[in-house]
Amino acid sequence: MSLTPSQWAALLPLILPALGACLIPLMALDKDQTTAKWIRAVMYGTALLAVGASFWYLTDLWKTGAQPSFFQLRMDRLAQFTGIFVLVAAAMTILQSWDHFHQEGWVKGETLSLLLFSVTGMMLFASTNHFVVLFLGLELFSLPLYALVGTVRARPESAEGGMKYFLTGAVASSCFLMGGVLIYGLSGTLDLSAAAFTLKAQGLATDPLVLVGAALMLLGFLFKVSAVPFHQWTPDAYEASPHPIAGFMSVATKGVALIALLRIFGGSFAPLGNLGVKMQSVIAVLAVATLVVGNLTALVQTNVKRMLAYSSISHAGYLLLGFVAGTPAAYNGVLYYLVIYLAMNMGAFGLLTAVGLVGERTTFDDLRGLGWKRPAMGIAAAIFMLSLAGIPPMGGFYGKYMIFRELVATGHVGMAILGVLASLVSAYYYLRFLVALFLQAPSVEAERLASDRPEVHAPLAGATVLVCAAIVLAGGFLQTFLADGFARRALVDGLGLIR
Amino acid sequence: MTWLNSHPLTFLVFAPALLGLLILALPNTLGRLSRLLGFMGALAVLVLSLAWLLGHSGAGATTVAEQAPWFTLVGLPVDYALTVDGLNLWLVLLTTFLVPLTMLGTWESIKDRLGTFAAMFLLLETGMLGALMAQDLFFFYLFWEGMLIPMYFMIGIWGGDERRYAANKFFLYTLSGSLLWLVALLYLANKAGGFNPAVMSQAASALPFDVQCWLFIAFAVAFAIKVPLFPLHTWLPDAHVQAPTAGSVILAGVLLKLGGYGFIRFAIPMFPAAAMHYAKPLALLSVIAIVYGALVAMVQRDIKKLVAYSSVSHMGFVMLGLASFTVIGTQGAMLQMLNHGISTGALFLLVGMLYDRAHTRMIADFGGVAVKMPIFTTFFLIVTLSSIGLPLTNGFVGEFWILNGAFLSGFGWGRIYASVATSGVVLGAVYMLWMFKRVFWGPENKDADCGTHHLHTDLNAREIAVMLPIVVLILWMGIHPRTFVAVSEAPVVALLQDAKAPAIRTFVLKPAVHEAPAADTAAHDAAPGPGHETPAPAAHEVHR
Structure with missing residues (x-):
């Protein structure tokens, strides 16, 4: 079978990381200790090259404005947006993980391979309307992540977190599958856009079975978004995984799940008007629950990673509020928020690596006084935390502003008030991070222990943190x-939502 | 230079922040240089602001403005709009005046991280100036919130023992008001299609009255927290007491003013009807703040806390003046804001100077300070008297105008509230003079651990240089207040006319303009009013 250039163009961004993912395990076969260091460098280089080439190709594609497709794989503007989003997150993860594993102890090279497979799956997941392709993408990015969570086998929590994530994730995946099967059974087509038209034509738009099917699919998405009540895996999985992986999961998983949700429920299911309204009210209830539970639980955490996990849950709440408003401008706000959120969270997790807080040492007490010892990291941390809290002039404020603005414009003033109250609560725990960094001196014992440890050298992680800070400020x-x-162009050209 | 000529305000607002960021990048070992650099920068901003802003006011028309579209996000245009006019001219100058003065006054107080402190101070100056000048509500909101960040670090890093608690409380308290206000802002911006205050007030007037009331409440709460108005004042004593001296001065001197300024600039003009509707509750809370603040100040054992509560009382006067909806009351409020900025700022500076020497602020630890530090005592006495409102000092004029305005406001509650508020003046004298007596007079406290024992030196040349301009201003404002309120008269009159205040409430200060309103007021029982509000010292006899 020969492919046209346009089909190649659609496939290439996915093939490149997948190719890298296939090459890396071959290198990892080498058991010679003397060459291990070089092999490792080559593996990281390959991974970066694969991600970089795909990124370069996608940005080129973005500039030309072409929207090629390969059967059910549509590399439209929204998919290109997702690709760029995921690849940037992946590149930062690769850079940070070099420094992270350097400190915590090297693990096998498959880590990078798994990460790249996950990246491929994510890009597939967000660029199709076809249910089977969608499911393939979902599994292709989820399964490597289950394994990645348990990467550091030396720590018992690591295996526990990975197992928890895997079991709950498997249930969510099967629910998602069941939902798709129900819709397929009633409409007779696996293309979800076509299915929506068929169902509408048959007058089945509000059929209970269709509702159940859509709800089960929604559950699958919300699990990946880690919205309440499907959030239980989040803190354990984040705590178990190495920091860069936790950052990657918090950003990329949430991002692609939201974009796919936008593509399916905002785009494909749009003809089923009534169904959308019903799903919107479900999302509204869950968004409120997510905001309340995420923020209140984050308040009482003593571990920074768990705090960031609950904070990522609460951010899912803000992002879902954009779906409650459900206007193109609100989706625009959601995508904008995701870009800033990528920088904030990759930055916050990368920061822990950059200041040398790996393994178990991730409590607030471990952070004490670090802002003064590492001023550049301290300032970056202040930027991330204030942005997460939504304080102007940081980028996070504009994300919230755009979403709340649309909420108010669509008459959801109560939800907007709840949203701002939630971000008021969140300001407290983000400030705790800054209190520890700047306002508290380290305890005497910690000082003594710190002087025994070797100096932390994490230039790559540090560089990603500074890049993230620059992005947040640019936002x-x-x-x-x-x-x-x-x-906005991703929405306009990709989904045809024009305002 | 051409850029500077067309963008003087941009330069004034953002130059401090740029310098602050530069200082932040300097290594910690250059702390002393950073401090000097920060001071010189702030001084340059003061000189330039005086030259540029006062230079324009010679002809009477005082508006300096810059406006350009900035960006449009989700369909709402945001303007880059900075203006200095009659309403904010003196507050802007107060800010640029207090910043270098405070830096100089607390030169030796900060011992560590000098560079970071100077940088935070300059960033704070940008936030304050931006908030004072911004003429687009979104732009204003950015500064209003952004200002919290440097203040948070100032309190949190260089504050007292409870600094972390105080800094968090300050931050979250203020944030809570402004976040709810943001929702109201978004609601109104949606109706108006933008954040321009003129467009927004037009849209507001078209809304149903109860919606206007809700929006006004959201605006008022955000500003009232900053003022702070009873019962939203509880963050203030913590923040003031824990903040370093410089932080307290700026907090009292400028940040609290932003609350009152917000009412005059945005809340009242945008919702005149709702503001009139809520005049009584506002006035009631102000009177409670005046009396309650004074009573609580009386029982304080810590001088700084006493001054902090006196702020609640004094800012209560500002709010009472605004709630009177008279020109004289509003003008009094404008003046009282400047008064409070200077007198309370000076008090915090003086308390800081005392603390730097004695390392205690407890009233009981002192006694007989007058013998050891005669120059300090002199300055403290002058500032105390100004804070009490002695005639010939600035405090008197502002309070007198405000009480006059409230008394003659024509509201049913006006006379009673004004009478009760007057007791605040008396109580002010009680707590300030009682504190003064215990600290400065009486026999010298011989206890080896007490504060007086540690006082070895009187004020040095630097500290005297800080206090002298303040004393000059105190007397100038007391003797010739027109210098400071002339420019705000026209905007205030326009404001009250928009608010459709009854004629009696809009009589003005200038004798020449008395005629017209006087005719209207004949029917009212407050007809002799116009004779009282001349700022000439002769009126002092009426007051006391």
Whole structure:
């Protein structure tokens, strides 16, 4: 079978990381200790090259404005947006994990391979309307992540977290599958856009079975988004995994799940108007629950990673509020928020690696006084935390602003008030991070222990943190470029949502 | 230079922040240089602001403005709009004046991380100036919130023992008001299609009255927290007491003013009807704040806490003046904001100077300070008298105008509230003079551990240089207040006319303009009013 150039163009961004993922295990076969260091460098280089080539190709594609497709794989603007989003997160994860594993102890090279497979799956997941392809993508990005969570086998929590994530994830996946099967059974087609038209034509738009099917699919998405009540895996999985992987999961999994949700429920299922309204009210209830539970639980955490996990749950709440408003401008806000959120969370998790807090040493007490010892990291941390809390002039404020604005415009003033109250609560625990960094001196014992440890050298992680800080600040001052030039065009050209 | 000529305000607002970021990048070992650099920068901003802003006011028309579209996000345009006009001219100058003065006054107080402190101070100056000048509500909101960040670190890093608690409380308290306000802002911006205050107030007037009331409440709560108005004042004593001296001065001197300024600039003009509707509750809370603040100040054992509670009382006067909806009351409130900025700022500076020497602020630890530090005592006495509101000092004029305005406001509650509020003046004298007596007079406290024992030196040349301009201003404002309220008269009159205040409430201060309103007021029982509000010292006899 020969492919046309356009089909190649659609496939290539996925093939490149997959190719890298296949090459890396071959290198990992080498058991010679003397060459291990070099092999490792080559593996990381290959992974970066694969991600970089795909990124370069996608940005080129974005510039030309072409939207090629390969059968059910549609590399439209929204898919390109997702690809760029995921690849940036992956590149940062690779860079951070070099420094992270350098400190925590090296693990087998398959880690990188799994990460790249996951990246491929994510890009597939967010670029199709076809149910089977969607499910393939879901599994292709989830299964490597289950394994990645349990990467550090030396720690018992690691296996526990991975197992927990896997079991709950498997249930969610099967629910998702069941939902798709129900819709397929009633409509007779696996293409979800076509299914929506068929169902509408048959007058089955509000059939209970269709509702159940859509709800089960929604459950699958919300599990990946880690919305309450499907959030239980999040803190354990994040705590178990190495910091860069936790950062990657918090950003990329949530991001692609939301974008796929947008593509399916905002785009494909749009003809089933009534169903959308019903799903919107479900999302509204869950978004409120997510905001309340995520923020209140984050308040009482003593471990930074668990705090960040609950914070990521609460951010799922804000992002879902954009779906409650459900206007193109709100989706624009969601995509914009995701870009900033990528920088904030990759930055926050990378920060832990950069200041040398790996393994178990991730409590607030371990952070004490570090802002003064590492001023650049301290300032970056302040930028991330204030942005997560939504304080202007950081980028996070504009994300919330766009979403709340649409909520108010669509008459959801109560939800907007709840949203701002939630971010008020969140400000407290983000400030705790800054209190520990700047306002508390380390305890005498910690000082003594710190002087025994070797100096932390994490230049790659440090560099990603600074890049993230720059992105967050850019979100605050060049907001139109990101919101209109990037996020909005993905919506307009990709989904045909025009405002 | 051409860029500077067309963008003076941009330069004034953002130059401190740029310098602050530069200082932040300097290594910690260059702390002393950073401090000097910060001070010189702040001084340059003061000189430039005086030259540029006062230079324009010679002809009477005082508006300096810059406006350009900034960005449009989700369909709402945001303007880059900075303006200095009659309403904020003196507050802007107060800010640029207090920043270098405070830096100089607390030169030796900060011992560590000098560079970071100077940087935070300059960033704070940008936030304050931006909030004072911004003429687009979104733009204003950015500064209003952004200002919290440097203040948070100032309290949290260089504050007292409870600094972390105080900093968090300050941050979250203020944030809670402004976040709810943001929702109201978004609601109104949606109706208006933008954040321009003129467009927004037009849209607001078209809304049903109860919606207007809700929006006004959201605006008022955000500003009232900053003022702070009873019962939203509880963050203030913590923040003031724990903040380093410089933080307290700026907090009292400028940040609290932003609350009152917010009412005058945004809340009242945008919802005049709702504001009139809520005049009585606002006035009631102000009167409670005046009396309650004074009573609580009386029982304080810590001088700084006493001054902090006196702030609640004094800012209560500002709110009472605004709630009177008279020109004289509003003008009094404008003046009282400047008064409070200078007098309370000076008090915090003086308490800081005392603390730097004695390392205690407890009233009981002192006694007989007058013998050991005669120059300090002199300055403290002048500032105390100004804070009490002695005639010939600034405090008197502002309080007198406000009480006058409230008394003659024509509201049913006006006379009673004004009478009760007057007791605040008396109580002010009680707590300030009683504190003064216990600290400065009486026999010298001989206890080896007490504060007086540690006082070895009187004020040095630097500290005297800080206090002298303040004393000059105190007397100038007391003797010729028109310098400071002339520019705000026209905007205030326009404001009250928009608020459709009854004629009696809009009589003005200038003798020449008395005629017209006087005719209207004949029917009212407050007809002799116009004679009282001349700021000439002769009126002092009426007051006391």
